[in-house]
Amino acid sequence: MKLSTGYVRASGYAHKVRRVLFALTRGKVEPKEVVRAAGELNQRIFEKLQELSVEKSDVVRITVPFKIEDGRIAWDYENLHVEVYRKSEEEKLAKAMEEVEEREKQLEERIKELEDVAVRLKALSEELIEKLERLKEEHTSLKLRAEE
Structure with missing residues (x-):
């Protein structure tokens, strides 16, 4: 390597x-x-x-x-x-490096933003699954009561 x-x-x-x-x-x-x-x-x-x-x-x-x-x-x-x-x-290369450093910083900020969104999406997804499960349980219990 x-x-x-x-x-x-x-x-x-x-x-x-x-x-x-x-x-x-x-x-x-x-x-x-x-x-x-x-x-x-x-x-x-x-x-x-x-x-x-x-x-x-x-x-x-x-x-x-x-x-x-x-x-x-x-x-x-x-x-x-x-x-x-x-x-x-190499003044030109040094200037280019400043740009590279700034872009790396911006990239890291964007990655952090996306990670935060991913965490929120995961939480929302889990909440949605929970609500769907509750709805299924309620539906099943209604069905069973109607059959009685």
Whole structure:
């Protein structure tokens, strides 16, 4: 398997690594292991970003292969790759990242709205089923009384 953050500001790489890793390993490893492995990888990435003199406002794209062995995530650090796009050199890309971040925020808000609607719909559905069952019971009891 391979973790890839896509383009992300250097200041937000750790959060993105955690989110992507949770998505990639859902149902395959325990959440506690994901947190441990993400922390370990983020420390390695942090050191690499310092070596490369990456600024918080620069844009990075991180890829690293990994395996799941006995319920643990094992990183292939030999193939850890960090691409750096410096804000000072790539103003256009930095501006695009601002747009991407804003759209991600809007998407998360929309997803939350839809989740709330889904919860309300489920409650309404359950209420409707309850009322239908009561109606069926009342109808059956009326039928039985009429037959007496």
